[in-house]
Amino acid sequence: MAQKVFGAPIKGRAEPQMLRGEAQFTADITLPGMLHMAILRSQHGHAHIKNIDTSAALKMPGVVRVITGADLEGKMMPLPCVWIPGGVESHFPPHPYGLPGAGYALAKDKVRYIGDGVAAVVAETRDQAHSALAAIRVDYEPLPVVVDAEEALKEGAPQLHEAVPHNLNADWTCGNKETTDQAIANAEVVVNLSLYNQRTINNPLEPRSAIGSYDPITDEYTLWATTQSPHNHRFLLAYLVLGIPFNKLRVIAPNVGGSFGTKGYIYPDMALVIFLAKELGRPVKWVDTRTGLMQSTVQGRDHKQHGTIAGTKDGKITALRCTSYANLGAYPSTIGPGVATALMGRSISGVYAIENAFCEVYAVFTNIVPLGAQRGSGRAEATFLVERLVDLYAAEIGMDPAEVRYKNMIAPQSFPYDNHLGWVYDSGNYQATLDRALEMVEYSNIKARKAEARQRGKRLGIGIACFVAICGVGPSTRMSKEGMLGGTWESANIRVYPTGEVSMTIGSKSTGQSHETTFAQIVAEELGVDMNMIQFFQSDTQRAPYGQGTYGSRSFSLAGPALQLTAHKIKEKIRKAAAHMFEAAEEDVVYEDGKVFVKDSPQKVKTLQEMALALWYGWNLPPGMEPNLDETSFFDPPDFNYPFGSHIAIVEIDEQTGQVDLVRYVAVNDAGNVGNPLVVDGQIEGSIAHAIGQVLIERAVYDEQGNLLTNNFMTYAIPRATDVPRYELDRTVTPTPHNALGMKGVGEIATVPPAAAISNAVCDALSDLGVKHIDMPITAEKVWRAMRDAQAVKGNSDKKNVQQDQRVGK
Amino acid sequence: MQVLMTVNGKPMSAEIEPRMLLVDFIRETLGLMGTKIGCDTGQCGTCTIQVNGRSVKSCLLLAVQADHSDVKTIEGVAQNGQLHMLQEAFWEKHGLQCGFCTPGMIMSLLDLLEHNPNPSEDEIRSWLWGSLCRCTGYQSVVRAVQYAVEKMQQASVAEFATAQAQTRST
Numbered sequence: 003m004a005q006k007v008f009g010a011p012i013k014g015r016a017e018p019q020m021l022r023g024e025a026q027f028t029a030d031i032t033l034p035g036m037l038h039m040a041i042l043r044s045q046h047g048h049a050h051i052k053n054i055d056t057s058a059a060l061k062m063p064g065v066v067r068v069i070t071g072a073d074l075e076g077k078m079m080p081l082p083c084v085w086i087p088g089g090v091e092s093h094f095p096p097h098p099y100g101l102p103g104a105g106y107a108l109a110k111d112k113v114r115y116i117g118d119g120v121a122a123v124v125a126e127t128r129d130q131a132h133s134a135l136a137a138i139r140v141d142y143e144p145l146p147v148v149v150d151a152e153e154a155l156k157e158g159a160p161q162l163h164e165a166v167p168h169n170l171n172a173d174w175t176c177g178n179k180e181t182t183d184q185a186i187a188n189a190e191v192v193v194n195l196s197l198y199n200q201r202t203i204n205n206p207l208e209p210r211s212a213i214g215s216y217d218p219i220t221d222e223y224t225l226w227a228t229t230q231s232p233h234n235h236r237f238l239l240a241y242l243v244l245g246i247p248f249n250k251l252r253v254i255a256p257n258v259g260g261s262f263g264t265k266g267y268i269y270p271d272m273a274l275v276i277f278l279a280k281e282l283g284r285p286v287k288w289v290d291t292r293t294g295l296m297q298s299t300v301q302g303r304d305h306k307q308h309g310t311i312a313g314t315k316d317g318k319i320t321a322l323r324c325t326s327y328a329n330l331g332a333y334p335s336t337i338g339p340g341v342a343t344a345l346m347g348r349s350i351s352g353v354y355a356i357e358n359a360f361c362e363v364y365a366v367f368t369n370i371v372p373l374g375a376q377r378g379s380g381r382a383e384a385t386f387l388v389e390r391l392v393d394l395y396a397a398e399i400g401m402d403p404a405e406v407r408y409k410n411m412i413a414p415q416s417f418p419y420d421n422h423l424g425w426v427y428d429s430g431n432y433q434a435t436l437d438r439a440l441e442m443v444e445y446s447n448i449k450a451r452k453a454e455a456r457q458r459g460k461r462l463g464i465g466i467a468c469f470v471a472i473c474g475v476g477p478s479t480r481m482s483k484e485g486m487l488g489g490t491w492e493s494a495n496i497r498v499y500p501t502g503e504v505s506m507t508i509g510s511k512s513t514g515q516s517h518e519t520t521f522a523q524i525v526a527e528e529l530g531v532d533m534n535m536i537q538f539f540q541s542d543t544q545r546a547p548y549g550q551g552t553y554g555s556r557s558f559s560l561a562g563p564a565l566q567l568t569a570h571k572i573k574e575k576i577r578k579a580a581a582h583m584f585e586a587a588e589e590d591v592v593y594e595d596g597k598v599f600v601k602d603s604p605q606k607v608k609t610l611q612e613m614a615l616a617l618w619y620g621w622n623l624p625p626g627m628e629p630n631l632d633e634t635s636f637f638d639p640p641d642f643n644y645p646f647g648s649h650i651a652i653v654e655i656d657e658q659t660g661q662v663d664l665v666r667y668v669a670v671n672d673a674g675n676v677g678n679p680l681v682v683d684g685q686i687e688g689s690i691a692h693a694i695g696q697v698l699i700e701r702a703v704y705d706e707q708g709n710l711l712t713n714n715f716m717t718y719a720i721p722r723a724t725d726v727p728r729y730e731l732d733r734t735v736t737p738t739p740h741n742a743l744g745m746k747g748v749g750e751i752a753t754v755p756p757a758a759a760i761s762n763a764v765c766d767a768l769s770d771l772g773v774k775h776i777d778m779p780i781t782a783e784k785v786w787r788a789m790r791d792a793q794a795v796k797g798n799s800d801k802k803n804v805q806q807d808q809r810v811g812k
Numbered sequence: 813m814q815v816l817m818t819v820n821g822k823p824m825s826a827e828i829e830p831r832m833l834l835v836d837f838i839r840e841t842l843g844l845m846g847t848k849i850g851c852d853t854g855q856c857g858t859c860t861i862q863v864n865g866r867s868v869k870s871c872l873l874l875a876v877q878a879d880h881s882d883v884k885t886i887e888g889v890a891q892n893g894q895l896h897m898l899q900e901a902f903w904e905k906h907g908l909q910c911g912f913c914t915p916g917m918i919m920s921l922l923d924l925l926e927h928n929p930n931p932s933e934d935e936i937r938s939w940l941w942g943s944l945c946r947c948t949g950y951q952s953v954v955r956a957v958q959y960a961v962e963k964m965q966q967a968s969v970a971e972f973a974t975a976q977a978q979t980r981s982t
Contacts, residue, residue: 207913259911
């Protein structure tokens with residue numbers, strides 16, 4: 003028996019080239035004769051464009067072309083939006099094909115946010131292109147601006163899009179409003195919480211970049227871009243933006259320097275470099291700056307939520323309700339509206355069996371950067387709300403928060419479990435993850451540790467957050483009902499060469515998740531070949547079979563099964579061909595560990611290479627069998643998969659300064675079978691850090707005019723090595739029934755609960771002061787103010803109860 | 813302006829604009845693309861290289877400031893195709909994911925280990941303050957550095973023992 007490869011902690015195969023600095027990212031590519039593009043972005047949150055004078059810019063050194071929205075008239079369509087709020091009426095800017103539009107590559111007549119592109123300059127060098135931007139004169143007529151989603155819905159608020167009355171993209175709901183309202187009205191205990199899950203900026207370390215080139219002889223276009231969905235972007239850009247034949251556009255994604263959701267969207271620059279490459283007859287390159295990224299790449303979260311939890315005095319939750327205002331920004335991003343509605347709303351009941359639940363999301367346009375996905379999107383916002391509410395409910399009835407959780411968790415024998423909000427949870431043992439996390443953190447000792455910390459001038463708090471996260475997007479039919487305008491399957495190809503080496507190609511694209519390694523492990527395991535014999539391809543639409551890309555923690559649980567299906571086809575073909583060659587009955591022929599043999603006839607054996615060569619020659623095949631070993635499979639899962647887990651945070655708050663130190667972080671996750679623990683733990687650790695950023699330090703701040711005040715790393719903080727603790731990880735394994743490998747999504751799951759766990763810990767540390775909630779990011783200043791205000795209240799009237807929905811900071 | 817410097821052990825000279833940043837000189841003029849640009853304001857650390865043996869953010873220097881200097885970039889770290897022990901440790905401990913911040917981190921950490929061969933975890937984390945990473949959450953990077961320290965100590969003990977043995981036998 004060969005050594006088990008699937009599930010082994012095999013080192014990343016692509017890592018040595020990255021470590022040597024040899025891995026090529028889009029910005030590292032130089033083509034002969036290449037020109038450089040820079041984009042002039044709006045200076046206003048909302049304004050009419052009265053006139054654009056490009057004449058001075060055209061005379062600047064090295065400038066080859068300057069274009070504005072007028073130059074694209076009739077030549078380029080608006081970008082499309084392809085995930086709309088499902089099942090409800092929705093309103094969008096127009097697209098000529100009757101689809102939802104997402105605005106033009108360069109603004110026409112009007113700008114709607116500070117990142118809106120107004121003009122593009124192409125010059126011989128990047129510096130020349132950037133220098134020329136300053137010479138473009140734009141005459142704006144400023145319009146009133148609205149940056150807040152609730153404000154934007156009000157009568158008299160500035161209107162962004164003619165086709166969108168009251169800036170309301172959709173009023174989306176799920177669950178049963180009537181029974182939920184009834185249950186809340188009749189409940190023994192009701193707790194309310196209003197919070198702002200703040201807007202965040204994903205900030206992958208690699209800014210976005212795109213290079214377009216055009217071959218006039220073949221009339222073919224090539225786009226190199228920072229994309230996590232090359233095939234999808236090929237379809238959208240060719241068919242819906244540029245109006246060129248699908249088979250004339252090739253999209254290549256070189257190494258992608260992190261994405262976390264942001265690079266799954268189509269952006270104006272992609273269409274512009276392709277268009278300009280043809281116009282100018284030379285390749286055109288665009289590389290964003292950090293400030294450019296912050297002002298124009300999709301951002302995350304941004305839900306204002308009003309939540310209510312109801313239950314009995316003895317800890318049974320009877321109802322949950324949420325009304326949320328999702329701030330979509332100025333335009334619908336490629337899949338933003340779907341992310342903001344379904345992924346959030348259907349997830350609000352978390353790991354709990356709650357009889358009555360209802361969620362309503364108002365998806366609203368405002369004059370800020372378009373909203374998209376951020377690692378864990380939708381699920382993180384939902385989990386934050388429910389896990390905070392559960393803690394407040396526990397405090398209200400005087401029960402331990404762990405006990406309330408146990409009391410309401412979906413029981414292990416209840417799967418598949420319909421959450422009545424639209425998801426059917428596949429498999430789980432939620433209690434086991436909480437058991438383990440509590441054990442790791444030594445929960446029973448917590449009182450003593452609080453007392454010890456107090457001696458040192460620290461307030462120690464502990465916070466639990468349990469989660470389940472929809473992953474593995476998804477079954478195509480189901481997604482169509484969810485408003486997705488496209489298929490969501492994956493594909494894989496395996497080719498065995500006559501010399502015995504193997505190549506495998508997937509439609510999905512790694513942005514740092516070690517696809518080259520984990521996916522090869524599946525093939526090595528199935529075919530019984532050495533990893534070093536396997537060549538891996540991805541991310542070039544000319545080379546790879548069609549696929550949808552990496553998002554929604556889907557690659558492993560969709561492309562993985564597609565690969566396994568393909569390997570099975572290969573093995574079956576080998577078995578049939580071998581039965582014919584051995585003159586044996588098919589059922590007696592076995593493929594195992596890279597060899598095919600006849601049961602009980604050990605002399606009748608051939609290696610994978612011998613069979614590959616035989617099938618390549620095709621001299622002696624069963625009647626009707628096609629030569630060669632070259633198979634492709636498409637996998638469309640029967641349903642989503644639902645990884646889950648329990649996280650616990652311990653914080654210490656400095657009584658003098660309010661500084662929150664995250665001293666321990668315990669995370670027990672279950673993502674089904676694990677393909678490579680080294681990779682999976684890496685994803686978990688990175689996910690936790692991402693969420694620590696949101697809860698403690700990150701926030702995109704806009705002023706009333708729509709200016710982004712946090713538009714570089716000096717003003718927008720992301721976690722550094724000193725901001726994060728040592729993560730303490732463990733896992734349980736509950737396979738999904740929805741694919742034969744039993745694998746669930748993992749890439750973003752651990753971003754889902756930490757914000758709630760850490761917030762709960764902070765509020766626990768401040769519980770004796772009556773502090774119920776502090777909006778994220780929980781900075782030292784906010785905590786200090788909360789402590790000061792609470793002490794003042796306490797001083798004034800010891801018996802006075804603090805309002806349940808007290809909000810501190812904003 | 814004319815600049816002259818040693819880059820990864822080789823002398824280089826070029827005629828450049830005085831406003832050219834060192835990072836652009838390395839990437840555009842020399843074509844050494846392993847050094848990255850992630851932020852434009854000196855925070856992210858992806859452009860970190862070494863000038864005269866100390867790590868610097870090459871987006872914060874003009875190319876002319878490195879005139880007559882000894883410059884080392886990520887391309888100069890592995891020798892004869894052999895990864896440096898720190899690079900090996902990153903590989904061993906999965907200290908990288910997308911790989912974009914990695915060259916800068918390696919250049920920075922080599923400086924740390926050169927001057928502090930046995931750093932504590934706090935010292936490693938403090939040193940890493942100058943390098944942002946959005947993928948790993950830093951834990952695996954810390955593990956990688958600790959592993960590299962261990963391996964380098966073993967190597968130097970072995971080297972010392974070999975030298976001792978040779979001394980005795982002669």
